[in-house]
Amino acid sequence: MAPARHRLHVNGRGVSVEAAPGTRLLYVLRNDLALNGPKYGCGLGQCGSCTVLVDGRALRSCTIPLRAATGRRITTLEGLAEGGRLHPVQEAFIAENAAQCGYCLNGMIMTTVALLTANPDPSEAEIRDGLRANLCRCGTHVEILRAVRAAAARLRGRAQASAAAQASAA
Ligand code: FES
Ligand code: FES
Numbered sequence: 001m002a003p004a005r006h007r008l009h010v011n012g013r014g015v016s017v018e019a020a021p022g023t024r025l026l027y028v029l030r031n032d033l034a035l036n037g038p039k040y041g042c043g044l045g046q047c048g049s050c051t052v053l054v055d056g057r058a059l060r061s062c063t064i065p066l067r068a069a070t071g072r073r074i075t076t077l078e079g080l081a082e083g084g085r086l087h088p089v090q091e092a093f094i095a096e097n098a099a100q101c102g103y104c105l106n107g108m109i110m111t112t113v114a115l116l117t118a119n120p121d122p123s124e125a126e127i128r129d130g131l132r133a134n135l136c137r138c139g140t141h142v143e144i145l146r147a148v149r150a151a152a153a154r155l156r157g158r159a160q161a162s163a164a165a166q167a168s169a170a
Pocket of ligand 2: 053098099100101102103104105135137138139140
């Protein structure tokens with residue numbers, strides 16, 4: 001199909017790209033928007049390295065045609081930080097040294113953000129199940145699981161601190 005102009009909402013801002021409607025979102029993010037957080041791994045929806053948030057859900061951008069992303073809220077790894085500070089999930093992965101080559105990390109982190117948004121206090125089984133479809137060829141699984149637990153604790157701590165601050169300001 002011929003290239004057409006598409007309006008996307010990426011990392012909090014509107015952008016316009018020209019591409020064929022069937023172009024996979026991953027290529028648009030990386031090639032047109034220079035957002036290299038999402039990685040090309042398998043290109044078949046099987047490894048998770050290209051994961052982004054679409055309306056808050058962790059989805060594989062290598063399988064999403066551009067036309068299906070139009071009008072949706074897309075967040076990439078680059079959009080997680082706020083006010084110059086990394087997202088608590090990113091901080092936890094760094095603190096726990098949860099990486100070797102790092103290729104899987106985009107998918108692990110984006111999937112973890114979605115997981116902990118839906119379930120702030122997951123059990124070990126729920127964490128394993130949530131990350132089951134994200135592959136790590138380096139075998140960093142133990143550190144990644146530890147990072148997810150640490151991230152959950154950081155997010156809960158931040159939520160409690162924010163609630164306490166609001167209560168004392170009221
Ligand atoms: S590159 Fe998208 S799932 Fe592997
Ligand atoms: S750290 Fe290398 S693929 Fe996971």
